[in-house]
Amino acid sequence: MTQTHDAQQRELPSTWNPADVEAELYERWVAAEYFTADPNSDKPPFSIVIPPPNVTGSLHIGHAFEHTLMDILTRRRRMQGYEALWLPGMDHASIAVQALVERQLREEGVDHRELGREAFLDRVWQWKEKHGGAILDQMRRLGDSVDWSRERFTMDAGLSRAVQTIFKKLYDDGLIYRAERLVNWSPNMRSAISDIEVEHKEVEGELVSMRYGDGDDSIVVATTRIETMLGDTAVAVHPDDERYRHLVGTEIELPLTGRKIPIVADEHVDPEFGTGAVKVTPAHDPNDFEIGKRHDLPMLTIMDEQGRIAHTGTQFDGMDRFEARVAVREALREQDRIVAEKRPYVHSVGHSSRSKEPIEPRLSLQWFVKVGPLAKAAGDAVRDGRVAIHPPEMAKRYFDWVDNLHDWAISRQLWWGHRIPIWYGPNGEVVCVGPDEEPPTGEGWHQDEDVLDTWFSSGLWPFSTMGWPEDTADLRKFYPTSVLVTGYDILFFWVARMMMLGLYAMSDREPSGAIPFRVIALHGMVRDAHGKKMSKSAGNTVDPLVWMDTYGTDALRFTLARGANPGTDSPISEEWVAASRSFGTKLFNATKFAMMNGAKVPERLADRGELTDADRWILDGVDQLVSDVDELLEDFQFAKATEALYHFTWDEFCDWYLELSKVQLDASGAGMGDNSSPAHDQRPGAGVPQDAAERAERTREVLGYVLDVLLRLLHPTIPFITETLWTALTGRESVVIADWPTVSGAAADPAAAERITAAQKLITEIRRFRSDQGLKPGQRVAAKLGGVAELGLADHVPAVRALARVTEPGDEFTSSASIEVGLAGGNVSVELDLSGAVDVAAERKRLAKDLAVAEKELAGTDKKLNNPAFLDKAPADVVDKIKARRETAQADIARINARLAALPEA
Template sequence: MTDTLPPRTADLPAQWNPGEVEAGLYERWGEAGYFTADPSSDKPPFCIVIPPPNVTSSLHIGHAFEHTLIDVLVRRRRMQGYETLWLPGMDHASIAVHALVERALAAEGTDRRALGREAFVERTWEWKAEYGGKILEQMRRFGDSVDWSRERFTMDERSNRAVLAMFKRLYDDGLIYRAERMVNWSPELRSVLSDIEVEHREVEGELVSLLYGNGDESVIVATTRVETMLGDTAVAVHPDDERYTHLVGREIALPLVGRMIKVVADEHVDPSFGTGAVKVTPAHDPNDFEIGRRHDLPMPSIMDETGKITGTGTEFDGMDRFEARVKVREALAAQGRIVAEKRPYVHSVGHSSRGKQEPIEPRLSLQWFVDVGPLAKAAGDAVRSGQVAVHPKELEPRWFGWVDNMHDWCISRQLWWGHRIPVWYGPNGEVVCVGPDEEPPSGEGWHQDEDVLDTWFSSGLWPFSTLGWPDKTPDLDRFYPTSVLVTGYDILFFWVARMMMFGLYAMDGVQPFDTIALHGMVRDQSGKKMSKSAGNTVDPVQWMDAYGTDALRFALARVANPGTDAPIGEDNVQSARNFGNKLWNATRFALSKGASPALPLPAEPTDADTWVLGRLREVREQVDALLEDFQYAKTAEVLYHFTWDELCDWYVELAKVQLNDEATADGTRAVLGHVLDALLRLLHPVMPFLTESLWKALTGGESVVIAPWPTEVGAPTMTAAATRVEDLQKLITEVRRFRTEQRVPDSRRVAARLVGLDEAGLGGHRAAVAALVRLDAPAEGFTPTATLEVALAGGSVHVELDTSGAIDVAAERARLGRDLAAAEKELGQADKKLGNPKFVEKAPAEVVDGIRARQETALADIERITARLAALPSS
């Protein structure tokens, strides 16, 4: 035996204190350049671009969740020898940031129009600097192994160049056009809103039935927005509705306004709903707009950009839309035009998710659009052909449901923060689109379009604009297409579809990513959606401050199943913290005993050595298979239970016995070192800080960040050794359970005789059994007071114990009574089957023999248990 190696725990404090080391470790990684990608490397590339967080405030628990999942993939690939690029950045979030800055200005008693466009944009850049800095710091706290040298922003110079190039190309190809269409309008922001910025809520309103026309030329219509009747240009009925056949093609008087409107026949109308007649306001309702187009109806707008009535020539001009709703209803009532009112009437109303969350106003407006037809088809075909994989596959129908039914995309916003539309208008009606390398027209009468582009336009270019497109760059050549996109299923349409459309279009059919790995939404521990109003939101920084970043990351990974929502509570993070402490203590113990992966594995390993090395190999294979399938939760579970239940609870305890034996001590040190080295590397992608501290102390290596991913670790599973260890575990567990039932204190050693241990194949583990359940060898004249039989794969072991003064006779009698009842039940079932001649004749011989064996075992058990009961003292 070699001399015992000196303890090597000096570099590790007694407890893991993440707050004291995380920042320093992260800074060291950055200074060492571990996260910086080299496009000239000959390693296989692996690239992920971050779903850019909005520069609105700070990152929330959903960001922590997503960043953890991405970092797990990136760190593993880096260890596997890939040239990894995780490209960081932020989104300018045009309408969201615009609303927040407007709110800040309002608190100061001013607004953007008072400041002017230039000053407002300057103020917004100041906002970005403040909150963008907070976001970047949080990403460091999360442990994101991003390449900070390549940080991007959707309004930086490179992104702006890409936006201009894409707009110009689409425009020249006829895929961008300007037209009057129905849009979601925010009177507060005075801008179009995208669908993602509209939340539909059930609200209580009133359904008012109105009488149009007079006598035989009258019709009743119903509406929840009475004020819009000022813009009606028709009443529509179904072509087959005989009640209105005489009115179709004729005109009736529109109350209050005094003009005549048509009655048209349109199949959109449901004749069974209400009166079967609907008012048509083409400029203020999407369905009415389509009816108006089909029948070539006038489309007068009766509201301005602030939501005030205008252009009707009535007393209601100048009123806010909600005030007008009341006043118009009162005026109609005064004329006897209100037939009925239904209050309350619950219906779905779209609300802005920005600003004051007002009801949005459907409005006909002149806007810029992308013709998505050919782009969306390409995006659908890319998934259908297998060019791009959606994971989990069960979400593919959702993808096709969106891209196969996509409407043209309104890309203009009436804001000042964002990419300004690169179109100039001349004094004689000229329209010029300007690309990135072109000079805009100048001279008197020329002016640029006032609108900016929808945020999703620039973020749709993210996978290739960040790599240098439209220019040819080493990064674009090396890292496009990116390897995988990790994002939530909730933005599959709004962001992912746009990236797919633009990537395939701009990169000549090459997809922006090979795989779309979708995750769910983080929810509270009860499964409820997190929201400020519900009071169940979580600040990830608070959990990191309390438990450490690794605990947060492990807890998040442990609830991350592909495509499904992830409920989490503080208990999850506490459990993860405890797990980290368990690993910390186990590694400190191993170091104190001289464990090292540099030692050669034993030529003649013990059963415990063979078992744990076999389990290590199985765990490594499971982890690889699971991570390739984005099964984060199952990966975390495998690592958790191997670490806690097998390594710490069993092998470390058995190692304490082996370390006291000169014949097995060196081999045990080697196995402990080997297993911990591999385990720390397997855990590193999820728990980077803890594993870095432990791995460096264990191995003396530079950093686990750049350590090779475990491949040929452990050893093939040896069934015989594994079975003996499983028998050993069962024996120890049963004796421990018996001691607990008998209320024998854990600290008390008990004299015992183990009968059948050698025959069961566990003779070599006698010392381990004695040590782990605190048994002493029996003295001369030993008289057992309690007996326990444990049936094992290798045979039964009788444990005879002298628990004088400790045994709970009543508890032992009850336990044996339960065992006797079970044996009698088993005997009864066997007797019944063997007493049935038909069964004995027809059943296979091996089945009958098996039942006879069970019958004999049950008889023996009954005899043994009965004798034991008789031997118990009376009290």
């Protein structure tokens, strides 16, 4: 899209109120199709897919953080002339949605199993249509520049076709199989769950030591889950443990069951831990499962799907696992087999993130993906440079995972999700059905009841959302995607799976075209202001929507970007968001001032030689800013780029150039770097003579130019206020489709920068000196400035006087106070005439109060530093801080006394 250049400025509101404009601006952007990507354009592609939020989700601070970073990348590339696609969508979230709808049904007095599968799924779709996707509306509030015309859902027909296609391909290639394996089991959901849905929590439990066997051949083992002893099929000891060597190969009676179990030697056992002997329950413990495989032990499942004891032939059958824990312990106590008990015993226990219950490791018949060859391909793609991980030090964590992957359990005992496309026949037949195939029919044929792990379908996200398995224009244009922005915490759970499945599905392409993304840009988690992890229990969570309501969306986005260092966690606080709101207000007021004073964006700037020092200095600065921001954003250094934008805008542009421009805009007299005086500096680079009106016009153009560049640089981070200000300043259609700024190419003028730096220091020192003399900030006093001509600063004197609030000395000038300001090349003397300017009595009173505070501080620090007991115990850094405080207090006392001595008698 192009924008007209013969545009006129528009009026800005009197104040900046984000709530008045954000929603309207966003809908205007969407209606104008600024975010809609064209696969047939000849622009270079940039594509990014959103990590699909759960359909049950709402915008939390982590989403806001991640989406802000993705939007910065997308908006910048769009402005740089790329065909930018940011593809949105949602994940069907099998377990979360099923649990939610089951709970709703229970509240209605309905058991979902009695309702039946089809009727239950109807209810889920009804819920999805009515309540699902609230987060998508919240993404609009955040300003996400996503292509809504391409919104996807992992249960859409097209994505379901992709799931069925890749399942059959994996199955036919021998990479999907069915087997009994140990899985994370949720008794409440009656389903296996993935590792990412397990949260490990420190809980208070018990450690019980119990004796198996009797006499010299007895052996003591300890456990935190005593009920699982009913499923023990061995006791294991280390092969080099002399205490038990005579028992290896013998059998011992398992209490309460009447079964005999062997004692086996296994190097996994730590002889230094506990008694050096461990019970082995292969069907209910991951480590025991591996021991069981090595020693060909029976694997007895002693719990049913609901976590009740079953199939043991004991009186405990039918008991809930926690009820059985107590009953088994007491039964062993009656037999005098409890050797020791430690209670409470704090240990880590896995809990289901959905149902909040402790998960149960359980042997179960499940479908698995054989990940060996897929994981190798995923590792090779990073090792050979086709995919870059940023920051690079995170690559080791990636390799640690993909190089040591276990086969992936992909089946879930749920109804909501992609049903496994396997049909079983009456005579043991097993048929995998592809998307274009009819399932077998006839008596005895039935489909597998399970659905696929949600991560299976989300693992296809980069290409299923673009129409795979069909050869679509979107796939040809936008795949591989350019970058994946995601948290390091799901590097394995999601990223590695997308890598494996993307490389496999696209294996018919050239290797560089098969990868799902070219760069993996990892970020950390958002933490509270003290660096602590946010949690409801800790009471330190924040609702980004509340902060957006209070301070505006731009303020939240700016704060999040300012804390986004690659691969590291990011603290945030409401005070920082409030500060970002102040930044927005500062930018608004600066633009409003510039426009009120005739600032305009020129078609072409005047040659640098025709501009003042101040103009050349700010233009050189904005050139450097463009270069720095480009370099930092290419390296995903969002925090440093945002910090550079903040300080240039606030410190250089608002605090200095705007103030200097006021002098230059005053057509009645000379200003900063004005060379209209007959004695103007004729050294190379100092500028050329110009009259005041011409100087003011050039200043208006520089003001407009710098603001134009700044607003475009800031737009990807704070889109709403920059759109408002830029369109008002330029009169053009939208900053969303404006060109990204580039360096002007003009030669820098370091001499001008040196003179400006000297003038800034002189102004700052005079302001400090004035304050020390008790002058009010706006109070003007006469001053003599000596030595400025010798340092080449004569042309800058009018601006120094204007900004330091000092006037030309008159005939009645009386020097009341003076200082020397050291600048590069020499000193400038400053004499102030304070006659009648200071209320001597009030100033003495103020100074006396300040002196008392400083003397109290000195006495307090002396007391500590003269106390040997304190010095012996206090850390060195604490002592150093107190010494620094004493030095500051001494300096304050000397300064205040000098000022008191210089004051005339009241």
